[in-house]
Amino acid sequence: xxxxxxxxxxxxxxxxxxxxxxxxxxxxxxxxxxxxxxxxxxxxxxxxxxxxxxxxxxxxxxxxxxxxxxxxxxxxxxxxxxxxxxxxxxxxxxxxxxxxxxxxxxxxxxxxxxxxxxxxxxxx
Amino acid sequence: xxxxxxxxxxxxxxxxxxxxxxxxxxxxxxxxxxxxxxxxxxxxxxxxxxxxxxxxxxxxxxxxxxxxxxxxxxxxxxxxxxxxxxxxxxxxxxxxxxxxxxxxxxxxxxxxxxxxxxxxxxxxxxxxxxxxxxxxxxxxxxxxxxxxxxxxxxxxxxxxxxxxxxxxxxxxxxxxxxxxxxxxxxxxxxxxxxxxxxxxxxxxxxxxxxxxxxxxxxxxxxxxxxxxxxxxxxxxxxxxxxxxxxxxxxxxxxxxxxxxxxxxxxxxxxxxxxxxxxxxxxxxxxxxxxxxxxxxxxxxxxxxxxxxxxxxxxxxxxxxxxxxxxxxxxxxxxxxxxxxxxxxxxxxxxxxxxxxxxxxxxxxxxxxxxxxxxxxxxxxxxxxxxxxxxxxxxxxxxxxxxxxxxxxxxxxxxxxxxxxxxxxxxxxxxxxxxxxxxxxxxxxxxxxxxxxxxxxxx
Numbered sequence: 001x002x003x004x005x006x007x008x009x010x011x012x013x014x015x016x017x018x019x020x021x022x023x024x025x026x027x028x029x030x031x032x033x034x035x036x037x038x039x040x041x042x043x044x045x046x047x048x049x050x051x052x053x054x055x056x057x058x059x060x061x062x063x064x065x066x067x068x069x070x071x072x073x074x075x076x077x078x079x080x081x082x083x084x085x086x087x088x089x090x091x092x093x094x095x096x097x098x099x100x101x102x103x104x105x106x107x108x109x110x111x112x113x114x115x116x117x118x119x120x121x122x123x124x
Numbered sequence: 125x126x127x128x129x130x131x132x133x134x135x136x137x138x139x140x141x142x143x144x145x146x147x148x149x150x151x152x153x154x155x156x157x158x159x160x161x162x163x164x165x166x167x168x169x170x171x172x173x174x175x176x177x178x179x180x181x182x183x184x185x186x187x188x189x190x191x192x193x194x195x196x197x198x199x200x201x202x203x204x205x206x207x208x209x210x211x212x213x214x215x216x217x218x219x220x221x222x223x224x225x226x227x228x229x230x231x232x233x234x235x236x237x238x239x240x241x242x243x244x245x246x247x248x249x250x251x252x253x254x255x256x257x258x259x260x261x262x263x264x265x266x267x268x269x270x271x272x273x274x275x276x277x278x279x280x281x282x283x284x285x286x287x288x289x290x291x292x293x294x295x296x297x298x299x300x301x302x303x304x305x306x307x308x309x310x311x312x313x314x315x316x317x318x319x320x321x322x323x324x325x326x327x328x329x330x331x332x333x334x335x336x337x338x339x340x341x342x343x344x345x346x347x348x349x350x351x352x353x354x355x356x357x358x359x360x361x362x363x364x365x366x367x368x369x370x371x372x373x374x375x376x377x378x379x380x381x382x383x384x385x386x387x388x389x390x391x392x393x394x395x396x397x398x399x400x401x402x403x404x405x406x407x408x409x410x411x412x413x414x415x416x417x418x419x420x421x422x423x424x425x426x427x428x429x430x431x432x433x434x435x436x437x438x439x440x441x442x443x444x445x446x447x448x449x450x451x452x453x454x455x456x457x458x459x460x461x462x463x464x465x466x467x468x469x470x471x472x473x474x475x476x477x478x479x480x481x482x483x484x485x486x487x488x489x490x491x492x493x494x495x496x497x498x499x500x501x502x503x504x505x506x507x508x509x510x511x512x513x514x515x516x517x518x519x520x521x522x523x524x525x526x527x528x529x530x531x532x533x534x535x536x537x538x539x540x541x542x543x544x545x546x547x548x549x550x551x552x553x554x555x556x557x558x559x560x561x562x563x564x565x566x567x568x569x570x571x572x573x574x575x576x577x578x579x580x581x582x
Contacts, residue, residue: 040467040499041506044460051452100502101509107449108513109520110442 015076018069022077026091029057030121034074034089036062041100042088048103052113054121061087093119337399340392344405347385354378355535358528368524375524378531382515386508389417397500407545410538416457416507419538421514422450428533432526442521446514453510461503468496 026032031049033056035042049056061067075086078099090097092115097103106112116122274282320335357374366374393400403414413419425447435443474489519527 038467040460040464041502043463044456044506047459048452048456051455100506104453104506104510105513107453108446108510108517110445110449110517112449 014066014069015073017066018071018073019076021064021066022070022073025057025059026096027094030093030119031056031116032059032091033057034059034061034070034087034091036060036085036087038062039085039087041085045088045090045100045103048107052116052122054116056090056121092116092121336392336395337404340388340396340399341405343388344385347381347388351381351535352539354381355532355539358532358535362525362528362532371524371528375519375527375531378535379515379519383512386512389508390505393417393501393504397497397504401500401504407542408548409541409545413541415454416461417504418507418511420454421511422447422454424534424537425450425514425518427537428530431533432522432530435526439521439526443518446517446521450510450514457503457506457510464496464499464503468493471496 022034025034031054033042033045033049035046035058037060046056046058059070061071064070071086074089075081077096078086078089080086080099086099088100088103090099090103097106097112097115103112106115113122117124317339321339354374354377358378361371361374389400399405401417403411403417406414413423415423425443429443429447432443471489471493475485518530522530
């Protein structure tokens with residue numbers, strides 16, 4: 001009984017740790033991209049920002065301590081439980097924008113650039 | 125005509141001779157055609173002894189409804205004529221067959237076509253004629269309704285008509301049987317299709333290509349047909365200057381239509397991404413312009429924009445920005461895809477392409493490569509997403525009439541690409557042969573020239 005509680009507490013602690021780290025890192029820079037070094041879609045989103053003249057802060061989950069916890073926290077934030085990878089996940093101005101499709105949609109409908117300017121990541 | 129074989133009675137249900145004798149008029153169809161014959165023979169001599177025999181009216185159970193489309197007529201016929209069951213039908217058929225001659229066969233085939241038309245149109249008249257025939261029968265005369273005698277020529281024509289009627293009944297029966305079996309086959313095929321579709325989703329990356337891709341191809345051709353209808357509606361709506369509210373409905377339908385294609389492609393890509401991304405579902409000319417399994421948004425915009433005039437300053441800016449952001453997004457996706465290709469190539473190449481690698485290594489690298497292939501689906505999905513977002517943004521920037529013209533232009537452009545493909549596919553081949561012949565002759569000339577004068581110095 002105590003053991004089960006301890007295990008459950010262990011999970012919760014890890015989850016909270018992951019979420020805390022995510023939130024802390026997300027608010028450290030204007031644009032934060034959570035990525036995996038081998039992920040091609042993450043490469044695409046990085047190129048997108050670079051092409052716009054924005055240099056995002058990249059967090060490579062496979063190189064970070066507690067990377068798995070952060071990945072799980074991100075999955076919970078996005079509400080996805082499928083086998084597909086959770087990354088890339090983009091935060092602008094400390095707020096969650098979303099995965100690749102959200103970022104693309106925001107760029108096409110013209111809401112991404114104002115968001116970047118507001119966060120101070122883009123000057124024009 | 126009067127020969128009635130007792131031997132045919134193997135299919136006989138045991139009716140007495142007299143009842144068999146009434147067979148000619150006792151069948152639903154025969155009775156019906158009998159009425160037509162009356163109409164055709166208006167003014168001709170009266171009925172023969174056969175019709176005398178039919179004066180014996182018995183109440184008989186209604187015949188099997190082989191042709192359920194004629195319920196009223198033949199029920200009435202069965203009541204008045206006393207129709208038989210299928211056994212006597214076949215009996216009559218064999219009797220009629222025995223009396224056939226080449227001449228009557230020709231005549232009956234000519235008549236059957238006419239009779240079919242008459243059958244279709246004579247429904248109300250028949251009921252009246254049934255009553256007259258009933259009256260006549262009760263009287264028991266050998267004449268038609270006008271009280272005239274029927275001569276042998278008329279009798280022959282009567283029998284020919286009956287033969288034609290019988291033949292058309294048989295054909296109809298065969299056709300219905302064919303329809304029934306086709307229907308069963310169709311339901312079986314649909315079940316197979318459902319099963320295959322379900323299987324396709326489970327098999328995932330290593331799916332049965334033939335199954336899933338052909339399913340998508342069918343769905344895509346259906347999607348194209350729907351698209352044609354939408355295009356026509358758009359064109360009509362613009363021509364008649366529909367009010368904006370109505371036009372909006374059509375434009376929204378078009379937008380939804382494109383959303384559907386994204387959905388179809390996403391589902392198909394789960395099982396067979398190569399089929400989608402290599403554009404095997406598209407025509408050759410479309411494939412030439414293929415970008416990540418579909419059209420390139422910025423390129424389409426570049427083609428369409430000049431044809432959308434007049435545009436306001438604000439709209440021009442909006443469309444220009446759309447083109448810019450599309451290009452940036454496309455570039456980003458393309459670079460992501462490039463990195464994917466680098467990574468996949470590395471996996472396939474492995475450590476040693478030259479030295480024969482051991483099986484373990486080989487399979488390991490292959491497994492790695494297959495794992496990476498799953499990412500391809502993500503790129504197709506993002507590309508489709510980009511296409512969708514671009515179309516929606518165009519819809520937001522433009523007015524309803526402009527949006528209608530925009531979608532019309534997009535549909536027309538793609539259908540012209542498809543037309544180009546079929547024109548190209550059906551181009552005359554002899555042109556190719558002439559071209560190659562010309563090339564050969566010019567080569568010969570070039571070879572000859574040095575001999576002639578250029579290199580006389582040698």
